Amino acid sequence: QVQLMQSGAEVKKPGASVKVSCKASGFTFTGYYIHWVRQAPGQGLEWMGWIKPDSGGTNYVQKFQGRVTMTSDTSISTAYMDLTGLRSDDTAVYYCARDRGWGVWGQGTMVTVSS
Amino acid sequence: QAVVTQEPSLTVSPGGTVTLTCGSSTGAVTSGHYPYWFQQKPGQAPRTLIYDTSNKQSWTPARFSGSLLGGKAALTLSGAQPEDEADYYCFLAYGGGRNWVFGGGTKLTVV
Numbered sequence: 322q323v324q325l326m327q328s329g330a331e332v333k334k335p336g337a338s339v340k341v342s343c344k345a346s347g348f349t350f351t352g353y354y355i356h357w358v359r360q361a362p363g364q365g366l367e368w369m370g371w372i373k374p375d376s377g378g379t380n381y382v383q384k385f386q387g388r389v390t391m392t393s394d395t396s397i398s399t400a401y402m403d404l405t406g407l408r409s410d411d412t413a414v415y416y417c418a419r420d421r422g423w424g425v426w427g428q429g430t431m432v433t434v435s436s
Numbered sequence: 437q438a439v440v441t442q443e444p445s446l447t448v449s450p451g452g453t454v455t456l457t458c459g460s461s462t463g464a465v466t467s468g469h470y471p472y473w474f475q476q477k478p479g480q481a482p483r484t485l486i487y488d489t490s491n492k493q494s495w496t497p498a499r500f501s502g503s504l505l506g507g508k509a510a511l512t513l514s515g516a517q518p519e520d521e522a523d524y525y526c527f528l529a530y531g532g533g534r535n536w537v538f539g540g541g542t543k544l545t546v547v
Contacts (some may be wrong), residue, residue: 356536358482361515366474366482366538380534383437416481423472423527424493426481 325355327427332360333434338405341430343417345429350398351375354420357391357402359413360429367413370401371420407434437463438541440528442539448516448546456542457508458526464507465528471509472527473502475520476541482525513544521546 328342343355357369370381374393379425390403400417412434419425439461448454456490458471465471471489474482484493486502489509499515526539 338506358538365523365541366476366527368527368536368538381466422491423474423484424487424488426524429481 322362323425324418325425325427327430328416331433333432335406335408335434335436337404337407337434338403339407339432340401340403341415341417341432343400343402343427345398345400345419350393352386355389355391355400356418356420356423357389358416358418360412360416361410364413369402369415371430374400396430409434411436423426437535438528438530438537440526440537440539442524442526442542444540445543445545448513448520448544450516450518450546451517453512453514454516454544455505456511456524456526456544457505459508459522459529459538461530462530465504465509467504468532469509469528469530471499471502473505473509473511474525474527476523485524492494494526503536518546520544524537 326344331339346373351374354371356371359367372379379391388405393400414429416429417427441459467489473486475485476482485496485500490502501512503510524542
């Protein structure tokens with residue numbers, strides 16, 4: 322079954338970091354780009370960037386430059402999104418998704434930033 | 437960064453037809469923006485309806501279609517059903533797909 326399975330919900334304090342994982346199954350992980358998208362409560366979708374697992378190449382939205390790092394471990398078909406310097410406005414559901422049709426999405430990971 | 441614009445809200449009657457549009461601050465939307473349309477219902481992850489302007493996923497109902505219309509990407513729903521009530525997001529590529537931008541979303545009400 323083709324799917325992306327994400328790690329569970331996180332609660333973090335302001336200034337902390339969070340690392341969300343996204344495990345692929347049912348398809349060739351290195352054959353696709355993995356994108357990360359977030360959605361704050363009651364708000365729209367926001368594209369964050371992508372990683373190309375076979376090369377490790379990345380591209381991030383300028384807004385997140387310096388705070389986000391996307392990595393992958395091809396041995397376990399897993400992508401990661403690391404966000405540092407968390408603020409309350411980083412509270413959101415974070416999704417990973419596979420490119421080329423964007424037909425496969427993770428279930429989402431709720432990250433709550435609160436003191 | 438480019439700004440992608442959508443109607444904030446639209447209403448359609450059951451069985452009716454409605455067109456959602458998607459514009460770009462950089463100019464006309466073309467096939468080179470690889471327009472996508474996503475549907476999202478409350479509490480669910482987004483689901484792709486249309487990719488690359490007009491291609492449908494296997495699960496996309498036949499009543500949805502994508503096109504380019506007057507310099508914008510368009511999603512047309514013909515024969516609206518109550519279950520089509522949802523948020524719809526346009527998504528455009530820039531720089532040959534290096535960067536992507538979501539529209540603000542259209543809340544579609546079927547009533």
